[in-house]
Amino acid sequence: xxxxxxxxxxxxxxxLGGAYALxxxxxxxxxxxxxxxxxxxxxIFMMAGYFMIFAMASMPWFIAIPLVMILTVMLGIAxxxxxxxxxxxxxxxxxxxxxxxxxxLLQNLATYLFTALPRxxxxxPYLKKILHIGDVSASLVxxxxxxxxxxxxxxxxALINHTKLGMAMRAVSRDYETxxxxxxxxxxxxxxxxxxxxLLAFIGSLLYFTDRMTVFPFSGTLPGLKCxxxxxxxxxxxxxxxxxxxxxxxxxxTVLVAMGYSTFSDxxxxxxxIVMLLFRPTGLFGEKVTxxx
Amino acid sequence: MSNERLLTIEDLRVDYGGIHAVKGISIDVPxxxxxxxxxxNGAGKSTTLRTIAGVVxxxxxxxxxxxxxxxGKTPDEIVSMGITLVPEGRRVFENLTVLENLxxxxxxxxxxxxxxxxxxxxxxxxxxxxxxQLAGTLSGGEQQMLAVGRALMSRPKLxxxxxxxxxxAPLIVKDIFDIIRTVNREGITVLLVEQNANQALKIADYAYxxxxxxxxxxxxxxxxxxxxxxxxxxxGKRKE
Ligand SMILES: Nc1ncnc2c1ncn2[C@@H]1O[C@H](COP(=O)(O)OP(=O)(O)OP(=O)(O)O)[C@@H](O)[C@H]1O
Ligand SMILES: [Mg+2]
Numbered sequence: 190x191x192x193x194x195x196x197x198x199x200x201x202x203x204x205l206g207g208a209y210a211l212x213x214x215x216x217x218x219x220x221x222x223x224x225x226x227x228x229x230x231x232x233i234f235m236m237a238g239y240f241m242i243f244a245m246a247s248m249p250w251f252i253a254i255p256l257v258m259i260l261t262v263m264l265g266i267a268x269x270x271x272x273x274x275x276x277x278x279x280x281x282x283x284x285x286x287x288x289x290x291x292x293x294l295l296q297n298l299a300t301y302l303f304t305a306l307p308r309x310x311x312x313x314p315y316l317k318k319i320l321h322i323g324d325v326s327a328s329l330v331x332x333x334x335x336x337x338x339x340x341x342x343x344x345x346x347a348l349i350n351h352t353k354l355g356m357a358m359r360a361v362s363r364d365y366e367t368x369x370x371x372x373x374x375x376x377x378x379x380x381x382x383x384x385x386x387x388l389l390a391f392i393g394s395l396l397y398f399t400d401r402m403t404v405f406p407f408s409g410t411l412p413g414l415k416c417x418x419x420x421x422x423x424x425x426x427x428x429x430x431x432x433x434x435x436x437x438x439x440x441x442x443t444v445l446v447a448m449g450y451s452t453f454s455d456x457x458x459x460x461x462x463i464v465m466l467l468f469r470p471t472g473l474f475g476e477k478v479t480x481x482x
Numbered sequence: 483m484s485n486e487r488l489l490t491i492e493d494l495r496v497d498y499g500g501i502h503a504v505k506g507i508s509i510d511v512p513x514x515x516x517x518x519x520x521x522x523n524g525a526g527k528s529t530t531l532r533t534i535a536g537v538v539x540x541x542x543x544x545x546x547x548x549x550x551x552x553x554g555k556t557p558d559e560i561v562s563m564g565i566t567l568v569p570e571g572r573r574v575f576e577n578l579t580v581l582e583n584l585x586x587x588x589x590x591x592x593x594x595x596x597x598x599x600x601x602x603x604x605x606x607x608x609x610x611x612x613x614x615q616l617a618g619t620l621s622g623g624e625q626q627m628l629a630v631g632r633a634l635m636s637r638p639k640l641x642x643x644x645x646x647x648x649x650x651a652p653l654i655v656k657d658i659f660d661i662i663r664t665v666n667r668e669g670i671t672v673l674l675v676e677q678n679a680n681q682a683l684k685i686a687d688y689a690y691x692x693x694x695x696x697x698x699x700x701x702x703x704x705x706x707x708x709x710x711x712x713x714x715x716x717x718g719k720r721k722e
Binding site: 353356357359360362363364366367369370371372373374 | 532535536537556557558561562566567569573575576577578582585586587589590632636
């Protein structure tokens with residue numbers, strides 16, 4: 190393989206990894222605060238894709254993007270309010286099952302409303318513009334994605350470490366009742382967590398679908414699973430972990446495709462999951478599992 | 483000292499599913515006093531405090547604070563009214579720094595925290611030295627001080643403490659009780675739950691004895707200290 194081709198694939202891999210990282214953050218944050226694997230997260234990502242298709246059909250991109258961003262955030266908050274909040278004091282398994290239910294509900298709703306046929310994702314001006322750097326050519330979105338991901342990650346970490354909301358999120362993730370005793374409205378903090386996760390899922394969907402070009406009702410399933418694996422790989426609950434995990438999976442997958450093993454590119458993700466769970470279940474950056482009492 | 487009532491509990495019942503944890507108790511907490519609630523394991527002491535704080539729902543009865551009914555209010559509303567609870571087992575946020583733990587105590591307030599922090603550091607100089615350390619790395623005694631400091635940050639009128647002496651060495655226990663006296667003298671009313679009946683009765687103006695959800699005895703601290711039944715059951719002393 191020539192170095193140009195290698196560079197080309199690495200660039201694609203980093204870009205895919207960036208999108209994965211943004212989605213993986215949503216899994217890791219919700220897990221951190223609710224100890225819940227939010228199976229619906231991948232489907233919220235899918236819905237964001239559809240919202241964008243319909244918004245772009247009737248309005249310019251600079252209105253469509255903020256509008257769809259708000260819609261996706263509202264969907265994320267609504268899922269929490271309807272499916273998870275009533276189960277706050279129920280056993281963790283119940284809320285997990287509720288999450289799986291929401292996931293199927295969104296997929297079936299999408300199939301019913303939009304049919305199972307893939308729809309073309311709109312082209313957002315500029316994003317698809319091809320740039321040439323030496324012999325390597327890449328679309329603008331490929332180049333933007335990793336930078337945007339890293340910038341958003343730093344912003345998010347600053348929010349968590351240096352704002353009142355961030356402090357409340359860390360407190361609630363450790364101890365609900367004591368957080369309440371401090372006067373923290375835990376439901377608001379949980380809503381904020383879902384809002385942030387959904388916002389990042391929307392940005393991830395923008396980057397991912399611009400590259401993949403189509404959306405169908407099960408578009409969220411495989412990326413969702415992979416991003417969950419990315420979160421586990423990085424150590425679920427850890428934001429830098431989710432980002433690193435996302436990049437590892439994105440690059441690994443693309444390199445396999447480039448080497449001609451595209452049939453194994455999905456298997457790669459799950460092989461990593463199994464190896465990780467066997468040898469380092471807390472992930473690369475995970476803290477020791479401290480189960481809530 | 484006035485006899486003005488700050489908190490009045492009337493016929494309070496609390497159930498956890500089928501378990502009757504508190505079976506119709508009435509308690510008066512006059513302003514500026516130290517009131518203590520003693521009783522053995524499972525008597526319902528923590529449940530009473532957690533119900534006042536709003537994290538457990540009452541089945542029936544009334545809890546009146548400065549003329550306002552607390553039952554039905556959310557924990558954040560209750561904190562805003564000036565009631566704070568130092569929970570059993572300290573429950574500091576181990577993943578936050580000491581300073582953050584103190585700041586989060588004033589979560590509901592928007593004012594500048596410098597003076598309040600200064601006041602807490604004055605009471606607990608140790609905490610100033612450890613401000614940047616994660617709370618999880620503190621010793622048990624330091625964590626208890628942090629839990630008390632954190633509660634004071636909300637500028638409470640009523641400070642409730644659930645077994646602050648639990649698991650601490652006698653010297654630290656003495657420190658904690660000294661602090662309770664100090665903050666009380668500064669005008670904070672204290673409702674103290676203790677298994678360490680001896681110490682608690684010594685500093686209390688008035689005391690209630692809780693037994694499996696009912697109040698079995700009440701009186702001034704000195705009266706109960708002298709009572710045969712109390713001496714036998716809670717102070718580990720035999721009849722001579
Ligand atoms: N969350 C809960 N769910 C069910 N039962 C509970 C719960 N919390 C307390 N109980 C029960 O209520 C009763 C009173 O408990 P509580 O914690 O108020 O006792 P306590 O007087 O504080 O005891 P200790 O001195 O051991 O702290 C006990 O029988 C306890 O088992
Ligand atoms: Mg107790």
